Amino acid sequence: MNDYLKDAPLGQSTPYVCHYDPDQLFAIPRSNSWQTRGHATAPFQGCDIWNAYELSWLNPRGLPQVAMAEIRVPCESPFIIESKSFKLYLNSFNLSRFDTIETVHQHMVEDLSQVAGAPVSVSMRSVDEQACIAQLDGECLDQLDVAIEHYEPAPRLLQTTPGDVIRQTLYSHLLKSNCPVTGQPDWASIRIDCLSAPLDREGLLKYLVSYREHGDFHEQCVEQIFLDILENCQPRQLSVHARYVRRGGLDINPYRSTTAESAVNSRLSRQ
Numbered sequence: 001m002n003d004y005l006k007d008a009p010l011g012q013s014t015p016y017v018c019h020y021d022p023d024q025l026f027a028i029p030r031s032n033s034w035q036t037r038g039h040a041t042a043p044f045q046g047c048d049i050w051n052a053y054e055l056s057w058l059n060p061r062g063l064p065q066v067a068m069a070e071i072r073v074p075c076e077s078p079f080i081i082e083s084k085s086f087k088l089y090l091n092s093f094n095l096s097r098f099d100t101i102e103t104v105h106q107h108m109v110e111d112l113s114q115v116a117g118a119p120v121s122v123s124m125r126s127v128d129e130q131a132c133i134a135q136l137d138g139e140c141l142d143q144l145d146v147a148i149e150h151y152e153p154a155p156r157l158l159q160t161t162p163g164d165v166i167r168q169t170l171y172s173h174l175l176k177s178n179c180p181v182t183g184q185p186d187w188a189s190i191r192i193d194c195l196s197a198p199l200d201r202e203g204l205l206k207y208l209v210s211y212r213e214h215g216d217f218h219e220q221c222v223e224q225i226f227l228d229i230l231e232n233c234q235p236r237q238l239s240v241h242a243r244y245v246r247r248g249g250l251d252i253n254p255y256r257s258t259t260a261e262s263a264v265n266s267r268l269s270r271q
Contacts, residue, residue, distance in 0.1 A: 017088060020096035022111040026085035030078060031220045034227060044226055044256040046239075048073040048080065048219050049265050054249030055124075057093040057104055067101060069108065070123040070265055075256060077118035080219050087248040134266035136191050138169030141205040150210040155228035157207040160197040165236060169193045170201070172208050173270075175242060180215040188218070188244040189268055190225070196235035218244050222254035230258075245270050 017024060034042050050071040057065055073081065089111070098104050105124050112120040150157070171191040178185055190208060207228070211221060226240040239257035251271050255263035 014084070014088060017092045018095040019092060020107070021092040022089065022107070022114075024085055024088040024092055025111060025115040026082040027079035027115045027117070028082050028217070030080055031223070033220065033223060037227060037231070042076065043230060044075065044223070044238075044258060045260050046075045046254070046256040047263065048075065049253040049255065049263060050081075050086070051246070051251045051253070051265070051267070051271070052086075052090055052249060053246065053251075054087075055090055055093065055104075058095060058097045060097055060099055062097065065101065066127055067104075067124050068127055068129075069125075071108070071112060072121045073112070073116050074118050074120075075219075075223075075254075077116040077120075079115060079117050080217065081112065081115055083247070083250060083252065087250060090249070132267075133269050136171040136189060136268070138171050138191060138193070139201075141170055141172045141201055141208075142174055144202055144205050146202050146206055148206060148209050150206065151213040152210060153214055153224065153228070154207060154210045155232055157203045157210065158228055158232035159200045159203050160233050161200055163198040165195060165197055167193070167195050168199055170199065170204065172205060174205070175208050175211060175221075177211045177218075177221045178213065178215045180217060183215065186218060186244055186247075187270070188242045189270070190222075190240065190242040192229065193237075193239045194229070194233070194235045195237040196233050199233060218242065218252045219254045222256055226256040243268050243271060 052069040052071065055067050055069050059065055093104065101124060105122055108122045109120060112122065171189060173189045175188040175190045176185055222240055222242045226238065229235065230238055237258050241253065241255045241263055243253045244251055
């Protein structure tokens with residue numbers, strides 16, 4: 001385990017704090033794995049989209065209020081927010097009184113931006129305004145009849161086949177990785193939009209499944225997938241968007257792209 005994770009609340013017994021406490025938040029340095037691959041600057045743009053489903057506080061008269069929040073952490077921020085600490089932070093609002101929802105929003109923007117080391121956007125909405133369940137667009141890879149031999153990342157499986165450069169939108173619900181601290185499984189659906197020579201579908205599916213026993217944080221898994229496709233398939237454009245199953249009232253959805261297009265936050269049925 002990395003030294004900086006020894007003080008993280010993840011995997012440890014922690015007290016339940018129900019009064020507002022931004023000190024519950026814990027920052028983890030981003031891996032910036034692109035630097036070790038010889039890139040002078042990050043070859044992608046994007047953000048980490050968090051959806052918080054368990055957000056509650058008290059109004060001035062003590063009546064509980066509830067809402068949901070979408071949080072976007074820019075991928076260029078020097079830190080990611082450790083997920084259990086985020087949950088503990090949200091819990092700390094539960095018995096705290098605030099005059100308005102705008103006050104809660106202001107606290108969240110300031111606290112999360114300080115921990116991430118970059119401006120974080122927060123959108124809050126009523127539980128009656130939640131978006132409908134969506135379905136990923138494109139071609140699903142999951143019915144391909146492939147034999148799997150690798151359960152640790154195997155980027156050599158990625159390749160293109162001869163043909164013209166085309167736009168390809170492919171997705172899979174079979175992405176699974178493990179928390180690097182607790183070893184607990186993290187389940188996700190992943191969508192890849194690529195402008196390149198035809199991707200080898202079977203190789204791509206085998207590659208995605210190869211993360212099944214890999215231990216890393218959501219954000220770093222998606223960046224590794226992005227970089228492996230970028231380096232092995234040489235696309236002209238590429239975006240990778242993973243939507244992880246929620247845990248503790250939070251889901252994390254990293255998005256990385258060669259373009260500045262904003263990611264759509266469409267909730268899937270497993271979320």
